[in-house]
Amino acid sequence: MSWIRRAPELLVPAALILGTALLGLEVSSYLQAYFLDTLVKVAIVVALYVFIGNSGVLSFGHVSFVAVGAWTAGVLTVPEGQKRITMPGLAHFLLTTNVGNVASLALAAVIGGIFAFAVGLPLMRLSGLAAGIATFGVLEITNNVLTYEQRIGPGLNAFSSVPSTTGIWQAAIGGVICVAVAYVYQRTRFSRMLRATREDPAAAAAAGISIYRQRLLAFTLSGALAGFAGGLYVHLQPLQAGGLSLDLTFITLAMLVVGGSGSLLGAVVGALALNGLFSFFSAATNTVDVFGWSLTVPSGTAELALGALMAVVLILRPSGLTGGRELSLPRRRAVVDLEKARVTT
Amino acid sequence: MTLAFLNLTWPTFANGLALGGVYALMAVGIGLVFGVLRLVNFAYGQLIMAGAFALAYGSQWGFPNWASILFCFGVVLGLSVLMDWLVFRPLRTHSPAVMLVATFAVAFLLQSIALLAFGPLGKSAGELAILNAPWDIGGVFIKKIAVISFVTAVGCLVILQLLLTRTPLGLHMRAAAMDFRTARLLGVRANWVISGAVIVSGLFAAVSAVMLSVTELTVVPAFGTQDTILVLAGVVLGGLNRPIPATLGGFAIGFANGVLGGVLPSNQSQYLPSFLFAAVIIVLLVRPNGLFARGGGAVERV
């Protein structure tokens, strides 16, 4: 019964993604680039949500899984001849191995998940600020290594000659896959146990829930999704280590928080709305037509608008645009609300 | 690593002390605001960036050095107070997670404004760069700025310690950091305590801006961000709730950064941030509340 009632939790976000994709097909190829970018961002934000939304623990390190996934998919799909020229320092195994598009995405997910698992094993014992700093450290270390290590990727240079297989359909399907995985996980009792630890860690532990294990599971899963998104991303544009660091972390975190970090719908809405806004202002630096009016803004306005919006939403409505709620069909029977009474002397 | 120690020269040691001193100041600035507001100000680096830009513009507009420094202080203090009014105070009642992300947003916002206003290439840091010149101390050449930074940092910390232990306001601030609610019930003025912390925090940011801008040749919108992140790591390492260990944590990371930066050959020094953060992570795993934390303290729900 609840499957039917809860179906909109999956269908609405999926529909939003597909709707965006269809819209993207109708516009000029110049604007389509923004739609593609938005769809890939949805995948990243959903990956973030799977961990942060369910566990209530902030992670600043997920973009490192995106980067690792991107590196994996990129290095394994650039034609060998090209690799010898642009990435001569590559390890022999990586130099000679090549896989197809779908395989590269799958491997990106797998490697992302393995990396997340390895990172999560020690880190999931931490909470609060310590977890924040530690995941920050992971981001910095990964970025540092990927920037300078020539044996596993292009190092300082941008990826070039990666097959541009992420068109509207690949991006949309990728996004829907992420949403579907997030939805399925959300319906399992594992995620329910994890959410219990978010609300009241002491009570959850007393009930026998292993906070560590549930967090590790969510972390690994979200790492795999992030890696997958990274694979989508590298097949879209020439990525560089510098672009997969703090700025992207901020942007995707902003999208999640503004949309509402407590729900899958929030993640999708936040990503679509904010990246839409971001893209709009970015496009407007080269003049854009809005219902017949010409609009030009200086470059950097997009980041400004994003930062301002995030700050405003956080101050006025911290639970985000969706208030952390999913959309579901209303229940037939009324539920009695128990009021919380405070104990006073 | 033994080779590294053999490479340790007096100038490098001095640079380590200097950077440690500046990081210690930044650690205190962040720690003070955390103590009374329970808020980690990610945007602290942007305060330093604003101060550095003020110095750069000051010298561009032909101000004498002391005027540039005054201008820098004014800008940083003004920005601090503005941040407090517009962001910190409305957010005080929300969860630590929201406050963390909000200051993250403010940091990003300020950086974007700087990008918009100043462009990505930045400005030259100005005339104070002459302090980069070395003093000849018994045959060893130590940068003037290294000595000045260290002495200034120690001086500021001593003055702060006096403020905290010998004045009523300092006592109120310490009490508020321990138990704000009870302090208010005793008559401690919440607004004064918060303003006091914000102002001292801003002053330290301004001092740090001056010190850092001497060794950096250009001021870019990202100025101070990497340093803030390292300081934050150092503070959490030392123990966020404990003021002295937090300061020591900041100093330690600054010292390590300065010394290792000068001592490691360049193909290893590229990975210096990784080493530092790896060390931070390892310590956090063993002592999540910091190296010197005592067992108690509220569990944060972030």
Add this chain to the structure above:
Amino acid sequence: MTALAVEKLTVRYGAVEAVRDLSLEVKPGEIVGLIGPNGAGKSSTLHAIMGAAPVTGGDVRLDGRSLVGRRPEDVARRGIALVPEGRRIFGELTVEENLRLGLAGRRRGSNGGGLERAYELFPVLREFRSRQAGVLSGGQQQQLAIGRALAAHPGVLLLDEPSLGLAPKIVDVVFEALAQIRDSGLGVLLVEQRAQRTVALADRSHVLANGELRLTLGPDDAGDTDRLVAAYLA
């Protein structure tokens, strides 16, 4: 000195009414007791007076001027001092620093009070003045909390369950000090669980149950346990 008047006070947390229509008065030189079972609203009353609890009806007046809506630090500076439940001293500060904190609540232009008063009343504090407050025993900490409140030279002293967790001998010391404080001219509002001792000490005691005033007793009723029990269970 000063008189505290509480009139038809209503305190509400969300949907729960902690105190309903409570009226009482504390004049200089008297101890008023406030007793009742757990959850009766006694602490809420004190917090409401201090401006730390949501008042949805009625008024609290000090010397005729309303306190409702003021910030806690402002209420403290008008001459009301609270000794909180659980003492809430600052363990990492020294005894002397704790007392100095109390000075924050001094009224404008007041030169009285100060630390000497606290040291006179509780000599043990003078002995420990440079030690960290955390090393004191429960009873000593309670004395410190009261001394800290007195340092502000208040006109009215509010105490929230000072005898909680203390050995009977120490309770004697504390209650004896309260009598001295009353005799020096302050008004004292004493919230307590130890009904009999409070009723015996106070000039009058109000019984609060479920947020409402049920009964007022005088010191002579201290031996009348039946009446007390009936009031609690009503």
